[in-house]
Amino acid sequence: xxxxxxxxxxxxxEDFRVLAAVEAGSRNHEVVPTPLISQLSGLRGGSGVxxxxxxxxxxxxxxxxKNAKYDGYRLAYGGLDYLALNAHQKSKTIYSVGNQIGVxxxxxxxxxxxxxxxxxxxxxxxxxxxxxxxxKTNRDYLRHRSSASWMYMSRLAAMKEFAFMTALRNHGFSxxxxxxxxxxxxxxxxxxxFPLRQIAKxxxxxxxxxxxxxxxxxxxRYGLIHGDFxxxxxxxxxxxxxxxxxxxxxxxxxxxxxxxxxxxxDFPQMVSVDHPNAEMYFDRDVECIKRYFKRKFHFVSxxxxxxxxxxxxxxxxxxxxxxxxxxxxxxxxxxxxRELEAYMKDVGVKPDGExxxxxxxxxxxxxxxxxxxGSEAEESSEIHETxxxxxxxxxxxxxxxxxxx
Ligand code: ADP
Ligand code: MG
Numbered sequence: 001x002x003x004x005x006x007x008x009x010x011x012x013x014e015d016f017r018v019l020a021a022v023e024a025g026s027r028n029h030e031v032v033p034t035p036l037i038s039q040l041s042g043l044r045g046g047s048g049v050x051x052x053x054x055x056x057x058x059x060x061x062x063x064x065x066k067n068a069k070y071d072g073y074r075l076a077y078g079g080l081d082y083l084a085l086n087a088h089q090k091s092k093t094i095y096s097v098g099n100q101i102g103v104x105x106x107x108x109x110x111x112x113x114x115x116x117x118x119x120x121x122x123x124x125x126x127x128x129x130x131x132x133x134x135x136k137t138n139r140d141y142l143r144h145r146s147s148a149s150w151m152y153m154s155r156l157a158a159m160k161e162f163a164f165m166t167a168l169r170n171h172g173f174s175x176x177x178x179x180x181x182x183x184x185x186x187x188x189x190x191x192x193x194f195p196l197r198q199i200a201k202x203x204x205x206x207x208x209x210x211x212x213x214x215x216x217x218x219x220x221r222y223g224l225i226h227g228d229f230x231x232x233x234x235x236x237x238x239x240x241x242x243x244x245x246x247x248x249x250x251x252x253x254x255x256x257x258x259x260x261x262x263x264x265x266d267f268p269q270m271v272s273v274d275h276p277n278a279e280m281y282f283d284r285d286v287e288c289i290k291r292y293f294k295r296k297f298h299f300v301s302x303x304x305x306x307x308x309x310x311x312x313x314x315x316x317x318x319x320x321x322x323x324x325x326x327x328x329x330x331x332x333x334x335x336x337x338r339e340l341e342a343y344m345k346d347v348g349v350k351p352d353g354e355x356x357x358x359x360x361x362x363x364x365x366x367x368x369x370x371x372x373x374g375s376e377a378e379e380s381s382e383i384h385e386t387x388x389x390x391x392x393x394x395x396x397x398x399x400x401x402x403x404x405x
Contacts, residue, residue, distance in 0.1 A: 003081050003108055003124060005097040007059045016086055017041045018052035022062050022075045023083055026151070031065040031072040080151055081124060084183040088112075093180040093187050094122065106157070106268075106349055111190065121176070121191075123161070125154040125184045125268070128347045149343070154184035156332075156340040157268040162186045163332040164224075164267040167323040171222060174215075174263050191263050193237040196292070205297040208236075208260055212289050213306055215264065220273055220282065220311035222320035227269040228351040229285035231292045237261040269344070269351065272324035273315065279308040284351075 011019075021040035025032030038049045053073065056062045061079035065072055088094040095115045102109035108124040128150040162181035165188065169175050177189035202208050212234065219226060226233070237260070244257040271281055286306060293299040328334055 002100055002103070003097070003110060004078070005081075005085060008082055008085060011055070011082070011086075012052075014041075014043060014048055015052045015055055016083075017043060018049055019056055019061060019075075019079055019083055022056075022073055022079065026075050029072070031067045031070070031074055033070050033072040037073065075151065077126065077150075080154075080183060081185075084124075084185040087182040088122070088180060088185070088187060091180065093182075094120070097122075104352075112187065119190045120179060120187050121189070122185055122187050123158075125157040125161070125186075126150075127153040127157050127184075127343065127349070151184070153340060153343045156336050156343075158184045158186050160270070160327075160332050160337065160340060161267045163327045163330050164270050164323075167326050167330070168222075168224075168264075168267075171321060171323065173218070174261060175267075176263065176265060191235045191237060191265070193235040193263060195232050196234045196236050196262070197231040199236050202260065202297055205293055205299040206301075208262070209289065209293050209299060209301060211260075211262055213286070213301075215262065216282070216285055216289075217306055217311055217314060218320070220308075221314050221318065223273050223315070223322040223324040225271050225273060225275070225278055225281045226264065226267070226285055227271050227281045228266055229264075230288040230352055231296075232352040233264065233266040235263040235265060237263055266352065268340070269349070273312065274324070282308040282311060 018037060018041045021037045021042075022032050024040050025036050029036065034053070037053065038046060041049055041052075043049050043052075053062070056079065057064055057073070059078070060076055061082055062073045063076050065074050085094065085097070092115070094112045096113045098111040098113060098119070100108055100110050106125065106127050108126060110122045110124065112120050112122045114120065158181055162178050165175050165178040165186070169177060176191055179187040179189065181187075212229075216226070216229060238258045239261050240254055240258055244254060249257075271278060273282075275281065290301070293301075328337075
């Protein structure tokens with residue numbers, strides 16, 4: 001279900017009105033009857049509507065469904081993608097679409113560009129793309145939207161991620177800059193960096209370790225637990241301190257003064273420190289880092305913690321603004337959070353670490369660990385086809401062919 005933006009250039013405004021009509025109709029129809037599409041599109045005369053319908057069906061943005069009672073159409077993921085892209089393009093958030101740099105279980109990560117060629121990242125949430133059919137339809141939150149639940153839930157995930165990224169960014173956390181959210185997509189700044197997972201060597205693991213633990217504690221001080229804090233969701237940026245810039249240093253000399261700056265991403269599973277399972281999530285985040293540093297960098301910290309109790313003490317003594325509360329106020333309500341959480345549980349959304357099979361057992365077995373890091377590429381390509389990730393220049397070259405305006 002990769003995004004294929006090629007056809008978007010050939011769609012007319014009529015096509016988009018009809019596509020939006022199918023979207024609107026699917027809010028309360030599993031299969032949207034053709035006369036309703038026509039009515040919702042606001043287009044007069046049936047022939048235009050029929051032509052648009054067949055255009056859209058041909059490129060799989062909508063799909064024909066023969067119902068017992070009537071024929072109609074349902075929106076496909078591609079249709080939702082195009083509606084979101086069209087909106088981003090109209091608001092000048094995106095001018096062109098480039099390479100897909102990541103395929104997650106629940107998201108696609110795509111390099112996009114603005115008119116001036118500067119690059120951004122679009123994350124398309126695809127909740128339940130693997131197993132939405134298995135979800136029990138007697139769930140409250142699905143009762144009225146069983147077939148469209150993937151659409152609604154993916155939108156909730158995007159809303160949640162955008163809300164948290166915004167709150168975190170506004171309070172000085174090292175996260176991408178959130179730029180826009182539309183439907184199941186968000187657009188954010190591109191971080192020119194590799195995930196920690198791909199960093200073979202760190203000059204001072206103790207220092208990076210403590211940076212990351214501080215980040216976990218700092219999040220808690222602001223009322224939050226990331227919930228998926230691991231080597232896949234921490235990007236490591238290399239920055240040269242200003243005082244060493246343009247000093248004519250050789251590359252090697254510069255290397256000595258490079259600072260590693262961790263940037264945190266991927267927020268759909270964030271929880272409040274008041275969540276009933278907060279301690280479990282907190283400990284899991286801490287453990288992920290401990291385990292990874294031990295395995296990859298052979299670093300084990302002298303101190304045991306941090307523990308959730310310590311984090312709470314910090315919060316009580318020197319509270320940051322409660323971002324869990326701020327996010328609720330920003331429009332991502334507690335009810336939405338509950339719906340999303342229940343759905344993610346039902347469709348079996350797992351944290352990145354677990355999804356990639358790096359569970360507790362392979363903890364102390366050094367030999368196996370070595371092997372495992374050797375087969376990293378294979379392991380991650382299964383879930384995260386990160387194609388020559390980091391080779392962002394190559395992505396740019398592709399942009400021109402895929403302008404969407
Ligand atoms: P998922 O929910 O599928 O795990 P993530 O948000 O973690 O999605 O993104 C998956 C991968 O895409 C990351 O590990 C990273 O390599 C890349 N990525 C995501 N966001 C950005 C960004 N803003 N800048 C650069 N790379 C990114
Ligand atoms: Mg991730």
